[in-house]
Amino acid sequence: MSNIAWLGAQDPFPNPLLSPDPDPSVPGLVAVSERIYPGQLSRAYQMGIFPWYSDNQPVLWWSPNPRMVLKPADFKCHESLKKTIRNFLNDPRKSVEVDHDFAAVVRSCATARRKDQDGTWITHEIMDAYTKLHDEGHAHSIAIVDHGQLIGGLYCVAFGGMVFGESMFSHQTDASKLALAALCAWCTEHAIAMIDCQQETAHLRSLGAAPLSREVFLNHLHNALKQTNIELPWTFNKEILSHWL
Template structure:
């Protein structure tokens, strides 16, 4: 059994396309580091690797097989969500904001209680690292706002024409799903054909996400990140009209 490597600030990540998992008992775990270093997070995403760990753990770097993904065209719009979209579009007090208070939205994702979960993987270090990516233009957020209060949303990473979904939160029914539907509509309109959802869950499956092999994911990633970035992240709730046709 190989030892899982500890990475320093400039150490390269293992290549998940050519190297097997270091420890078969922990499938998908490729490397560990003491902290997230500057520039390391972007390099990880370009390699199909992401951090996921808990407080008091070292930084754990993953590339799972299979990989949960969502084709924006496959998003399932339930009758309930369709009704929520109509109400959202018709209510002038409800708005969709893009890249507004990124740090605050991440903190909302970290602090919103979720059924069956104790604590969060979104540590202060994670918030700082993704906020730095946001300042570089690689990370984005979508907020659902009602009467000037943020009631739900999500954040993600975008490199070329590859979008990596990270986390979302909801304080009002369907608010995070409205953000996801807006993201999918924008991706569909701009030639983004795959959103990385990372881990397999029943919730993601109910929204239309499907697992694909790590090899297939990495092949798609290689071509997608090499393409020109989509248009500017500048849209509003009108993008959701796509689902009313």
């Protein structure tokens, strides 16, 4: 990684459009830092860059090409999920809670078992950094709750009219899909055209996500950051799921 920029606390990120792959042997990796410095995460997202690394590694900053994205209008709400939504809406003991306990959702994402993965990229440093973003109003959680128990959810990052999906978890069938369906419905209501999903997976593709070139993604991000109609705090409940029925 000799051509990769090592960033100090005040160093700017390289522009992914101008120097997209400084080391072709590691496509999408644009910079490295010893830690996540204050303010660095916010600057990164607004340039279409995100951290992804493991414990005992330096912080690796990525801008992949292509970029997996989900257009909220393209979310695939299959008949089985519609049935789950109907049952969910009709049960007063079940709820969607937005930004109620951000730390609990992140911890659940970090400890969720995932097929073909050992461990998690959600380190303690990641938890602390995203919690700080949450405190600043730029990171959000959507929790699916049943009888007072957290059974699924997701957390994401938002700047302007751009939402960046980070991680989901599910302790019951379709619980994470309920959270994503709620997010997509809310994004549709607020004219948010795209949710960043970062990297391609078969699961995301099954839900309607598709790859997009880095150039097109970054140009969309540049324009979406100017969108100002999103009010804080985020306030919606499970009734938003009726959008899909």
